[in-house]
Structure formats: structure tokens, C-alpha cells
Amino acid sequence: xxxxxxxxxxxxxxxxxxxINCTYQTSGFNGLxxxxxxxxxxxxxxxxxVLDGLEEKGRFSSFLSRSKGYxxxxxxxxxxxxxxxxxxxxxxxxxxxxxxxxxTTVTVxx
Amino acid sequence: xxxVTQSPTHLIKTRGQQVTLRCSSQSGHNTVSWYQQALGQGPxxxxxYYREEENxxxxxxxxxxxxxxxxxxxxxxxxxxxxxxxxxYLCASSLAGTGVNYGYTFGSGTRLTVV
Numbered sequence: 001x002x003x004x005x006x007x008x009x010x011x012x013x014x015x016x017x018x019x020i021n022c023t024y025q026t027s028g029f030n031g032l033x034x035x036x037x038x039x040x041x042x043x044x045x046x047x048x049x050v051l052d053g054l055e056e057k058g059r060f061s062s063f064l065s066r067s068k069g070y071x072x073x074x075x076x077x078x079x080x081x082x083x084x085x086x087x088x089x090x091x092x093x094x095x096x097x098x099x100x101x102x103x104t105t106v107t108v109x110x
Numbered sequence: 111x112x113x114v115t116q117s118p119t120h121l122i123k124t125r126g127q128q129v130t131l132r133c134s135s136q137s138g139h140n141t142v143s144w145y146q147q148a149l150g151q152g153p154x155x156x157x158x159y160y161r162e163e164e165n166x167x168x169x170x171x172x173x174x175x176x177x178x179x180x181x182x183x184x185x186x187x188x189x190x191x192x193x194x195x196x197x198x199y200l201c202a203s204s205l206a207g208t209g210v211n212y213g214y215t216f217g218s219g220t221r222l223t224v225v
Contacts, residue, residue, distance in 0.1 A: 004152075033214075042114075042200065042216040043153070087152050097143060097166055098214070100152030 004101035006088050011107045012078055020073045020104045022088035030091035032064055033098065034073045037085045046086075047073065075106070083108045114203050114217035122223045123191050131186045131220045133201030139215070141165070142184040144176060145200040147219070153200055159184050160206050188222075196224045 003025040012018040024032070031050040035043035049055055049064035049071060061074040075082055085103040092099065115134045123129050135142050141160045145153035155168035159178035173189040182203070188195055198219040 040221075042218045044216070045214070089152070097155040097158060097168070098153075099155065100145075102150070102152045 004088055004090060004099060006086075006101040006104045008102070009105045009107070011109060014078055014080060014108055014110050016078050018075045018078060018106060020075070020086050020088075020106070022071045022073070022101060024069050024071070024088070024090050024101075026069070026090050026092070026099070028093040029066065030093040032062075032071045033089040033091065034060075034062055034071075035087040035089060037087055037103065039085075043087055078108045080108050080110070082106060114201055114215050116199075116201050116217040116220050118220060119218070120221045120223075122225060125191055125193060125224055127191050128187065128189045129191060129222060131188075131199050131201075131222070133184045133186070133203075133217060135182045135184070135201075135203035136215050139203035139205050140182050141204045141206045142178055142182065143202045143204070143214075144184070144186045145202065146170075147198040147200055149197070156186070191224045193224050196222060198222075 006022045010018055031048055033048050034046040036046050037043040047062035049062050052064055052066055054063045059076045064071045085105050087103045088101040089098040114136050117132045143158040144156040146156055147153040156170050156174055157167040158165045162178045175187045178184045198221050200219045201217045202214055204214045
């Protein structure tokens with residue numbers, strides 16, 4: 001089974017940087033995903049890591065350490081529209097399902 | 111190309127009733143997965159359909175069932191509704207054989223309230 005932990009809430013100021021950590025315990029690891037979900041909307045794909053290291057995509061970066069069962073999502077130059085829930089999810093090599101953490105609600109303040 | 115569409119967007123049902131939720135997969139996708147997302151929680155995997163057959167199931171009782179049609183669209187049926195079934199139900203489509211990392215697209219969901 002999967003056990004995925006991430007902080008419940010984080011608050012940051014517009015223009016700042018926020019790092020959302022995610023730890024996981026899993027059998028059959030097949031990649032770690034980050035999704036953004038605004039209230040009442042569908043989760044939208046942000047990033048995917050399957051090898052150790054940092055993946056950068058504009059203002060968003062994601063890091064993975066498979067040996068530590070650890071990932072983080074880094075949001076830079078925060079904007080008000082970045083206020084949302086950020087979901088960490090682990091893919092299984094045994095099937096195509098994703099196992100999600102409970103999500104981290106990020107609030108960006110002016 | 112069209113994305114994943116779900117209907118209805120909102121639904122209110124009484125405890126004990128049955129409900130059917132519908133999902134049209136993204137063009138070119140042949141696999142549909144259903145997730146339940148309770149308020150303040152992450153989505154929980156219900157089951158996945160590929161080639162019109164169930165292809166994996168999460169920890170949900172048999173009163174949660176589904177179908178996939180030849181055009182890859184899908185239905186989620188829930189019998190004997192309970193109050194705890196109140197949640198956002200998300201459908202996600204993908205293309206089998208490419209792995210979870212390719213084109214796992216979510217619909218906007220159906221908000222089910224059981225009273």
C-alpha cells in the first residue's frame with residue numbers, strides 16, 4: 001500500500017518562495033506527481049519525477065529522492081493565483097492508479 | 111481535442127438511493143479511472159476500466175460499480191447511498207500502455223451530496 005504525508009496548510013507572501021514537502025512509503029514506485037487543484041475544480045498536472053533530482057518548469061520546480069522517499073514542490077515568485085491545494089501523488093508500477101496525499105492548501109497574501 | 115467531461119456537475123440524493131455518474135474520456139484515451147475526493151482530502155482510487163473491463167480496484171465496497179462503453183466513456187454507479195458517500199467524484203482518462211506519467215487528465219468532477 002501507499003502512505004503519503006504532506007503539510008495541511010502553508011501561507012506565504014506574494015513574490016516569495018514556498019516549498020511543499022511530501023514523504024511517501026510505497027511498494028512498486030512508478031513516479032511522483034504534483035497536481036494543483038483550485039477549489040471546486042479538477043486537479044491539473046504540474047510535474048512528474050521518476051529519477052532522483054530536480055525538475056524545473058518555469059516558476060515551479062520539483063525534487064525527488066527515491067532512497068529517502070521524499071519529494072518537494074518549490075513555487076517561486078508567488079502570485080495570488082497560486083492560492084490552491086497542491087496534491088502529491090505516487091504512481092504504482094503494478095497498475096496505473098495514483099495514490100494521493102491529503103493535499104497542502106497554500107494561501108498567498110498580498 | 112476535447113478534455114474529460116463529467117455529468118452531472120452537482121447532485122443531491124437521499125440515503126438509500128442509487129446514483130449514476132457519467133464520464134466522457136479525452137479524445138484518444140482508452141482508459142478511465144474513478145476517484146472519490148472527500149472534503150479536505152486527496153482523491154482516493156475507486157477503480158479503473160480498460161477495454162470495457164475493470165482493471166484494478168481500490169478499497170471500496172461492491173455497491174460501487176462501473177461500466178465502460180465501446181467509445182471509452184464510462185459510468186460509476188453507487189447503490190444504497192450512505193451519508194459518507196458525499197464527495198467530489200473525479201474521472202480521469204489516460205492511454206493504456208503509456209504509463210501513468212502520460213496524459214492522465216482529470217474531469218472537473220461531480221459533487222454528490224447525500225442527505
